[in-house]
Amino acid sequence: MSDEPQFHLGCSLHACPCGFLGDHQQDCTCSTSDIKRYRKRISGPLLDRIDIYVHVSRLDYSEMTNTIPSESSAIISQRVAMAREIQYARLSKYxxxxxxxxxxxxxxxxxxxxxxxxxxxxxxxxxxxxxxxxxxxxxxxxxxxxxxxxxxxxxxxxxxxxxxxxxxxxxxx
The missing domain is CATH 1.10.8 (Helicase, Ruva Protein; domain 3)
Structure with missing residues (x-):
């Protein structure tokens, strides 16, 4: 095990105080200084411990009602299980x-x-x-x-x- 405690944190954070920075449907009303001040409220050492940041855009109506099939959960689950087996084989000696x-x-x-x-x-x-x-x-x-x-x-x-x-x-x- 690594020396650092392991935990999973799922959190949501807007990119700016009004929540519309990067939104393709509504303009952000925040000034650059508002955004910088807002982002400084989050500790750098805390951010350093987050592995993955993903910007998720608002869905359009057509995206919500799309009937084109996407990759199934079962197929994704199989890929994840295979990756876990690879990791186990590589790391179990440690x-x-x-x-x-x-x-x-x-x-x-x-x-x-x-x-x-x-x-x-x-x-x-x-x-x-x-x-x-x-x-x-x-x-x-x-x-x-x-x-x-x-x-x-x-x-x-x-x-x-x-x-x-x-x-x-x-x-x-």
Missing amino acids: NIFCNAHMGHKHIKSACRMTNGAQTILEQAFSKMNLSARGYDRILKVARTIADLAQAEELTELHIAEAVHFRNNMQENY
Whole structure:
């Protein structure tokens, strides 16, 4: 187990005080200073412990009533179960069972990257001013994305997707 306590937090946060920044149907009425002040209310160390940020846009009526079938829960569940088996096989020798529980030493051995993936991660590290914790969290998410794709090595796509999920709260949507 890693030294850090593990827990799952599901939370919702608007991008600005009025809640309409990035909305395609209603304009945001907040000033830049309002948005900065609002976002500063959230502790940086707390944000650093969140693995995935996802901006969810409001659905249009047509999206809510769409009858085109999407991927079924059963198929998604099978993919997740396969990824969990991959993680278990890779990590059970350390007495841990999923990527979220990896410590830095586990990450070094489990997260082999292509040269391109390393370049993208290095650029993200600098541009996003990541902490060591943030760096590790991106790699854990990238490793999970790669496991879902049944890929042994982290590629540019896996790192880029993980970086995308680690949205910098200081940027606008």
